[in-house]
Amino acid sequence: MRTAHTVDTVRRAEAELMARLPEGTLMQRAAAGLTAACAELLRSGSGSGGGRVYGSRVVVLAGSGDNGGDALYAGARLARRGAGVTAVLLAADRAHPGGLAALRAAGGRVADDPFDALDTADLVLDGITGIGGHGGLRPDAVPIARAARGSRAVVVAVDLPSGIEADSGEVPGEALRADLTVVFGTEKPGLLAGPAREYAGTVRLVDIGLGGILPSVPALEALQHLDVAQLLPEPGAASDKYRRGVVGIVAGSARYPGAAVLAVAGALRGGAGAVRYVGHATDAVIARFPEALVHAGPPGKAGRVQSWIVGPGLGDDLDAVAEVLAAPVPVLVDADGLRRLAAEPALLRDRAAPTLLTPHAGEAAALLDTTREEVEAAQLAAVRELATRYGATTLLKGATTLVADPDPRTPVRSNTMGTPWLATAGSGDVLAGLAGSLLAGGLSARDAGSAAAYLHGLAARRAAADGVPVTSYEVADALGRAWRDVRETGGS
C-alpha cells in the first residue's frame, strides 16, 4: 500500500524524530536517498549524461528553505562523485547555508547565468519548494522552471514538484513537471491526487526513519498488486452461484444498447456468480453474452440480487433509479442515474445499505452544482465533498481516480494505475459493471470501487501494451489477465 500523510502530520513526526537525533541527520538521510536516485538515473543514461555520474552536468535549483538544503547537499554528494554541479539560487541571500557551503567545498559553484547552465544540463534537481511552498511558483522562478523543463535534462523533484500544493493536490499557478519525484518519509497527498499527481512522474520513497512515528491511518492511500489480490473474492468448495453473489444491472436503452453490453461485460469478469440484466437491451446483451440472465423489467420483478448497478446508457427513462435505490442491497449509481440523483438527492435519504456513486468530473460538477473545471482543479476536495454531502462512497473518475467514504477519517483511496488509453467511450460502463460485481461478492463500496479502478487500469495497460488504441470491449476482455497479474504477484 502506498500511503500519504498531510504536511502537519509530517512536520509533527519529523520534529519528534529530530529531537532524538543529532542535528541535520534527517536532511543528510534525505540527501543521501536523493543522491542515490540521481546517480541511478544518470547511470541509466537518462538525460543524455553518457551513463555515468562522473562528468555529468547537474543543475541544482535551490529555494530559500530546507527543500533547497536537501538539493544542495545532494548536489555536493554528486560533485564529490565527479559530477559538474551548478547551483541556481532563487533567493541568493537566503540559500541554505550548510548546503551551499557543502556544495562549494565539494567543488560545486553558483551559476552566473541560470539559462546557460540549464542549456547544457543532464539532470536538474528541483529544490525550489517542498512542503513549505504555497501559491504556485513565484514569478522569478517561472522562467527558470520553464527553461529546466524545456532543456534536454531529466528533472528530479525533491520531495514534491515545486508549485504543487502538498495537501490538496491543487496546482494554483505554474509548477515544474518532474520525471522522477524523490519523496521523504511518506508520500504527500498531492502525489496521489490530481491534478498535482500528474506533475510528479515516477515517485520513489526514501526512508528517513519516520516509519514508527507517523500515524498508522494516512490521509490517502493507493492499493498495489498485493492489496488488490487480498481483496478479490474467491469461490470456495461450498460456493454456488447465489453464494458468490448475483449482480443486477439496470442499464442501456433502445438508443444506447451498447452501455448495457459493456456493463455486463465488466460484471461478468468481476467474480459474481451470475449477472442479471434488466432493461431494453436484452437482445443485444444475450446476443453477446448467452450466460447473462435477462429481464425486460421493472427491476423489482427480475429476481433477487446482492447488488444493483443503475445508470449506464439509461437515457431519460429514469424511473428505475428510485426503485433500485429503495432496495436493501448495495447500489452503484453511474451516468444517467447520477443525473437523476442530482435532481433528487433525497432518493438516498433512507438508504441503509452501501451506495457507490461513480461520477466523472462533469457528473460530479452537476452533483455539486459547480463547474467541471472546478472539480478538475480540486479533485480531492470534490470527492470528499460528494461523499459527505450525499452520505455515499464516491468514486471520482479521471486520470487519477479517487474513492472517498462519507466518514472523513477514512483515508481516501487513489488509483494511479489508469492509462490515457482509457479515455474512450464506454470504458466507464465496464468499470461500473466490474465494481458492481465486486459489491455483489461482498466487498465494501470503498474496496469494490478501488479494486475495480485498479483492475480496470491494469487491464487497459495490458490491452494497450503494443501502443495501439484500445476499445472498451477490449478492456473488459483483458480484465481476466489483470486479475491473474495481481493474483500471481500478490499471491492468493
Ligand SMILES: NC(=O)C1=CN([C@@H]2O[C@H](COP(=O)(O)OP(=O)(O)OC[C@H]3O[C@@H](n4cnc5c(N)ncnc54)[C@H](OP(=O)(O)O)[C@@H]3O)[C@@H](O)[C@H]2O)[C@@H](O)CC1
Ligand atoms: N522538516 C524536516 O525534518 C525535514 C524536511 N526536509 C525537507 O524540507 C522541506 C520543507 O522545508 P521548509 O519547511 O523549509 O519549506 P520549503 O518547502 O523549502 O519552502 C521554504 C520557503 O520557500 C518560500 N516559498 C514558499 N512558497 C514559494 C513559492 N511558491 N515560490 C518560491 N518560494 C516559495 C517561502 O519563503 P519566503 O520567501 O516566503 O520567506 C518558504 O518559507 C521538505 O519538503 C523536505 O524537502 C527534509 O530535509 C527531511 C527532513
Ligand SMILES: Nc1ncnc2c1ncn2[C@@H]1O[C@H](COP(=O)(O)OP(=O)(O)O)[C@@H](O)[C@H]1O
Ligand atoms: N487520461 C486518463 N488517464 C487515465 N484514465 C482515464 C483518463 N481519462 C479517462 N480515464 C478513465 O476512463 C474511464 C472513463 O469513464 P467515463 O468518463 O464514465 O466514460 P464513458 O462514459 O465513455 O464510459 C474512467 O475509468 C476514467 O478514470
Ligand SMILES: [K+]
Ligand atoms: K521541490
